[in-house]
Amino acid sequence: MKGWFVTGTDTGVGKTRVSCALLDALTVAGVPAVGMKPVASGCEPSAAGPRNADAEALRAASSVRADYADVNPYAFPAATAPHLAALATGVTIDIAHVCRSYARLTGLAPCVVVEGIGGWLVPISRSQTMADVAAALGLPVILVVGVRLGAINHALLTAREIRTCGLKLVAWVANRIDPDPILDDYVPALGHLLDLPLLGSFPYDPAAAKAGSQSFLDLSQLGFADPAEKSSY
Numbered sequence: 001m002k003g004w005f006v007t008g009t010d011t012g013v014g015k016t017r018v019s020c021a022l023l024d025a026l027t028v029a030g031v032p033a034v035g036m037k038p039v040a041s042g043c044e045p046s047a048a049g050p051r052n053a054d055a056e057a058l059r060a061a062s063s064v065r066a067d068y069a070d071v072n073p074y075a076f077p078a079a080t081a082p083h084l085a086a087l088a089t090g091v092t093i094d095i096a097h098v099c100r101s102y103a104r105l106t107g108l109a110p111c112v113v114v115e116g117i118g119g120w121l122v123p124i125s126r127s128q129t130m131a132d133v134a135a136a137l138g139l140p141v142i143l144v145v146g147v148r149l150g151a152i153n154h155a156l157l158t159a160r161e162i163r164t165c166g167l168k169l170v171a172w173v174a175n176r177i178d179p180d181p182i183l184d185d186y187v188p189a190l191g192h193l194l195d196l197p198l199l200g201s202f203p204y205d206p207a208a209a210k211a212g213s214q215s216f217l218d219l220s221q222l223g224f225a226d227p228a229e230k231s232s233y
């Protein structure tokens, strides 16, 4: 069983795009995988309850069918910081509840891709953050860097804090969210400064055809290099 917690340098840097691409890459490699968005703010009402676009995208990219409630145990209507969104609905986020949903997902597929919310230290209550969720799940972390001005500082701060939390930062992904050619130098600079395996480098592509995005990822960086390991699934 393998799982990863996908965090980012900020909100809107490509965590969902990369998480879905990772699910696709695993599927193409013949490895069943399911996505999870433990806490989401910004949800639309539906007959079945609030629904979040990220959670729906991860569910659609998963190769197994999972209950929405397990993919996204906390879904808040307001598109704001999750602890404020939780406060507005009178809900307390219980990390043990997230862990139970995660455990059910691990029963469906050998790989789980968990997308965080916002950046690494986003609070989920007055005393806890999403970092506590990642720690409780015991997952290695993948850092998505939204390549734009300021990204180097954000990436280094985030990497330092992940390690300070005692979590294993296993890889990073460069996601070009700004087409400015001045940023061409950022990816090699970040590679040097982060000193981490590069799982993938996504070009600037606002239209982002869904099919094929998995080709930007190198699964060997996550330990899938050995064909014998793949065939064990």
Ligand SMILES: Nc1ncnc2c1ncn2[C@@H]1O[C@H](COP(=O)(O)OP(=O)(O)OP(=O)(O)O)[C@@H](O)[C@H]1O
Pocket (backbone or CB within 6 Å): 008, 010, 011, 012, 013, 014, 015, 016, 017, 018, 054, 117, 118, 175, 176, 177, 178, 202, 203, 204, 205, 206, 207, 208
């Ligand atoms: N490589 C890219 N090129 C151009 N646009 C991109 C790229 N990656 C992501 N985007 C766009 O940026 C926006 C944010 O992407 P995405 O939803 O994946 O980020 P996120 O980190 O998951 O955001 P959130 O914090 O809301 O969960 C989307 O509109 C997406 O289409």
Ligand SMILES: [Mg+2]
Pocket (backbone or CB within 6 Å): 015, 016, 017, 054, 115
């Ligand atoms: Mg997202």
